[in-house]
Amino acid sequence: DTGVSQNPRHKITKRGQNVTFRCDPISEHNRLYWYRQTLGQGPEFLTYFQNEAQLEKSRLLSDRFSAERPKGSFSTLEIQRTEQGDSAMYLCASSRGQYGMNTEAFFGQGTRLTVV
Amino acid sequence: AQTVTQSQPEMSVQEAETVTLSCTYDTSESNYYLFWYKQPPSRQMILVIRQEAYKQQNATENRFSVNFQKAAKSFSLKISDSQLGDTAMYFCAFMKHESGYALNFGKGTSLLVTP
Numbered sequence: 001d002t003g004v005s006q007n008p009r010h011k012i013t014k015r016g017q018n019v020t021f022r023c024d025p026i027s028e029h030n031r032l033y034w035y036r037q038t039l040g041q042g043p044e045f046l047t048y049f050q051n052e053a054q055l056e057k058s059r060l061l062s063d064r065f066s067a068e069r070p071k072g073s074f075s076t077l078e079i080q081r082t083e084q085g086d087s088a089m090y091l092c093a094s095s096r097g098q099y100g101m102n103t104e105a106f107f108g109q110g111t112r113l114t115v116v
Numbered sequence: 117a118q119t120v121t122q123s124q125p126e127m128s129v130q131e132a133e134t135v136t137l138s139c140t141y142d143t144s145e146s147n148y149y150l151f152w153y154k155q156p157p158s159r160q161m162i163l164v165i166r167q168e169a170y171k172q173q174n175a176t177e178n179r180f181s182v183n184f185q186k187a188a189k190s191f192s193l194k195i196s197d198s199q200l201g202d203t204a205m206y207f208c209a210f211m212k213h214e215s216g217y218a219l220n221f222g223k224g225t226s227l228l229v230t231p
Contacts, residue, residue: 004160035219041223042120042207042224043207045218091161104163105219107162108160
């Protein structure tokens with residue numbers, strides 16, 4: 001399968017614990033995006049990378065959240081000191097090149113986080 | 117900030133019929149892109165159709181077409197000859213021309229296609 005891969009698919013954690021999610025984009029895609037989707041809502045943009053550079057961060061990305069893409073390939077999203085409000089689906093997407101009609105973003109199946 | 121509004125939380129259509137999903141948006145940008153994404157149950161988001169704001173011609177992809185009214189800031193999706201596999205959440209999304217692919221999504225419309 002050459003699509004966007006996210007691991008784990010599901011994560012249950014206790015409040016206060018740290019969690020890390022991984023996203024493997026489509027191999028030739030240089031842009032990578034993280035979104036958060038809560039129940040009954042559309043996805044909300046968190047951050048994106050062009051290769052290894054983090055170019056934009058949403059105000060939703062609090063100090064407890066950090067994302068990396070160390071070699072411009074896979075990316076990790078870490079949430080420290082999780083709170084119940086962090087419970088959501090975390091979606092990763094990737095695309096190639098610049099914005100525009102030739103850069104469709106492909107989404108992964110997401111990681112569903114439940115904080116108990 | 118750009119906002120995207122989908123005023124129909126749920127819709128239902130019979131197989132082979134036509135259904136239209138509504139979307140309005142608010143922006144001060146003159147150059148942008150609009151999208152419709154489909155999210156089937158427990159599956160990933162898939163791009164259905166996209167429209168560049170500077171193009172007057174409405175986009176069409178097989179059974180899917182849009183009615184883009186720039187002045188009214190309206191971007192509706194028409195699904196013709198509905199199929200059971202069209203059952204999904206449908207999200208309207210906005211992207212500024214210079215924002216990479218940072219999409220602003222609406223809350224979605226849940227579409228159920230019945231036999």
